[in-house]
Amino acid sequence: MRTTTTPLQRIWEFFVEKLIFLSGFTAIIFVVLLFLFLLKEGLAVFKTVSPQEFIAGKSWYPISKPPQFGILPLILGSLAVTIGAAAIAVPFGVASAVYIAEVAPPRLKEYLKVGIELIAAIPSVVIGFIGMVALAPIVANVFDLPTGLTALSASLMLALMAMPTTVSIAEDAISGVPREYKEAALALGATHWQAIYRVILRAAAPGILAAVMLGIGRVIGETMAVMMITGNSAQIPHTLLQPVRTLTATIAAEMGETMRGSPHYTALFAIGIVLFLITFIVNFTADLFLRRAEARR
Amino acid sequence: MAVHPDTPVAVTGGGSGTGIASLVMGTCQIANCSRPMEPEEIELAHASGVYPKEFIVALDGIAVVVHPSNPVAQLTVDELRRVFTGEITNWQQLDGPDMGIVLLSREVNSGTHVYFREAVLSGDSGSGQFASHALMMPSSQALADEVSQNEGAIGYYGMAYLSPQQKAVAIAKAAGGPYIPPEISSVQDGSYPIARPLFMYTDGEPQGNVKQFIDFVFSAEGQSVVSEQGFVPVRE
Numbered sequence: 001m002r003t004t005t006t007p008l009q010r011i012w013e014f015f016v017e018k019l020i021f022l023s024g025f026t027a028i029i030f031v032v033l034l035f036l037f038l039l040k041e042g043l044a045v046f047k048t049v050s051p052q053e054f055i056a057g058k059s060w061y062p063i064s065k066p067p068q069f070g071i072l073p074l075i076l077g078s079l080a081v082t083i084g085a086a087a088i089a090v091p092f093g094v095a096s097a098v099y100i101a102e103v104a105p106p107r108l109k110e111y112l113k114v115g116i117e118l119i120a121a122i123p124s125v126v127i128g129f130i131g132m133v134a135l136a137p138i139v140a141n142v143f144d145l146p147t148g149l150t151a152l153s154a155s156l157m158l159a160l161m162a163m164p165t166t167v168s169i170a171e172d173a174i175s176g177v178p179r180e181y182k183e184a185a186l187a188l189g190a191t192h193w194q195a196i197y198r199v200i201l202r203a204a205a206p207g208i209l210a211a212v213m214l215g216i217g218r219v220i221g222e223t224m225a226v227m228m229i230t231g232n233s234a235q236i237p238h239t240l241l242q243p244v245r246t247l248t249a250t251i252a253a254e255m256g257e258t259m260r261g262s263p264h265y266t267a268l269f270a271i272g273i274v275l276f277l278i279t280f281i282v283n284f285t286a287d288l289f290l291r292r293a294e295a296r297r
Numbered sequence: 298m299a300v301h302p303d304t305p306v307a308v309t310g311g312g313s314g315t316g317i318a319s320l321v322m323g324t325c326q327i328a329n330c331s332r333p334m335e336p337e338e339i340e341l342a343h344a345s346g347v348y349p350k351e352f353i354v355a356l357d358g359i360a361v362v363v364h365p366s367n368p369v370a371q372l373t374v375d376e377l378r379r380v381f382t383g384e385i386t387n388w389q390q391l392d393g394p395d396m397g398i399v400l401l402s403r404e405v406n407s408g409t410h411v412y413f414r415e416a417v418l419s420g421d422s423g424s425g426q427f428a429s430h431a432l433m434m435p436s437s438q439a440l441a442d443e444v445s446q447n448e449g450a451i452g453y454y455g456m457a458y459l460s461p462q463q464k465a466v467a468i469a470k471a472a473g474g475p476y477i478p479p480e481i482s483s484v485q486d487g488s489y490p491i492a493r494p495l496f497m498y499t500d501g502e503p504q505g506n507v508k509q510f511i512d513f514v515f516s517a518e519g520q521s522v523v524s525e526q527g528f529v530p531v532r533e
Contacts, residue, residue: 017326059429060429061426062405063405063411064426073429116485132439132442133442137446140447146396146397146447146449147397147399147432147443147447149432149443227435228435228439231432231433232404232432232433232435233429233431233432233433234429235428235429242430243430243432245433253404253405253406253433253435254404254405254406254408255406256315258314258406268341274500
């Protein structure tokens with residue numbers, strides 16, 4: 001066996017290293033370039049409206065004369081479906097993760113993991129379609145509403161979409177807690193549930209938080225499902241039982257017919273900037289928590 | 298293309314605004330539009346050396362529809378305006394049952410939306426817009442589906458989408474005037490108040506292949522295709 005490297009091997013090693021480095025670096029460059037493009041196309045909107053009118057304005061009438069570009073109802077619409085989805089997905093998701101990681105017998109554990117991954121495989125447009133055709137009428141009946149196309153219906157279907165992400169990562173976090181913690185708790189006389197609740201969950205907390213935030217990140221960026229279920233009304237939501245309009249659906253629905261460079265076009269790109277910033281912050285925070293979870297192991 | 302196999306015709310989608318932009322940039326030879334070109338667009342075209350020639354190739358009636366169980370069967374254009382701008386909120390105000398009105402509209406990128414706004418919502422003040430609580434449906438089919446399952450709904454779409462699951466409302470230009478239902482005959486004789494022409498624009502007087510195509514559109518065969526698709530031919 002050789003114990004020294006030939007010059008040729010050294011050169012080859014150098015190239016491969018640089019190539020891999022470039023590939024990784026390209027991803028970062030891509031994100032930066034994308035953001036710069038958004039800025040270039042979107043900041044021009046502030047020639048037509050002031051930042052305050054844009055972010056805090058209550059009326060979104062982009063093709064009226066004169067156009068009104070207030071995105072507050074859109075921001076609140078996105079927030080409403082996201083918070084609604086989180087309120088459903090977090091308890092169910094974390095509970096499922098605890099069950100899979102700690103309680104389920106091994107065979108059931110495998111089936112459950114596969115089943116939850118299958119949910120992730122359903123295309124979002126199919127989920128939107130089912131929500132529109134099957135869930136919305138039920139919601140309208142149960143709550144006696146004029147229409148079932150509401151933030152609540154969207155939240156329910158979005159919670160379904162966020163579950164696989166949340167459950168997988170939370171389950172990883174819970175399984176990653178060192179066995180010694182659990183064994184110590186049980187040795188000290190704790191019941192299984194006490195060990196889970198007081199020791200394991202607290203130890204896995206950063207990872208679980210990351211799971212929740214990644215699930216939320218998934219939900220905020222969802223476009224097709226919300227476009228079909230929310231009713232797309234640009235009004236400020238007071239409850240979850242009314243139609244709303246999200247930032248994502250607005251871009252998808254309206255980009256088709258804007259002329260490049262027109263105020264409407266720049267307004268939609270500005271919405272893109274807002275969305276980018278929100279998802280960036282959510283994902284970045286999730287990543288920070290994940291690192292903390294790693295560091296603890 | 299079936300008749301002239303060596304002249305391929307390519308069709309791309311994108312809406313009225315996209316078609317006009319393409320014609321001006323020279324990337325298409327015929328632009329289909331469901332609204333007339335704006336003066337600014339015509340100016341832009343001239344500045345680029347393109348002189349659009351307008352052809353009205355078909356007519357499209359916009360049907361206003363409600364749930365089949367809804368007793369309201371007649372509305373004036375002004376009542377329509379007050380319903381869709383959110384002034385009238387309950388069917389009771391239109392001699393109907395005591396039920397909230399659920400407004401359905403198309404998204405802003407739809408030529409149908411733009412036309413309905415200009416033809417019905419503008420009224421005298423000229424600047425009406427849809428109530429903010431109107432549901433913006435992503436397609437005419439989605440709108441039709443919601444109307445068919447919601448008793449308080451009212452919406453609009455091109456006549457081609459009329460089906461037994463929705464009930465078309467007869468419209469009068471003014472109170473007391475004759476209430477006209479959306480039908481091919483009422484659109485052709487101009488009595489139906491909410492009908493719009495559908496346009497094709499070419500760069501200057503059509504020549505060669507483009508002229509052949511435009512001639513085909515206006516021929517009896519072309520116009521029968523128009524009516525097969527659910528639109529209204531411009532000539533019998």
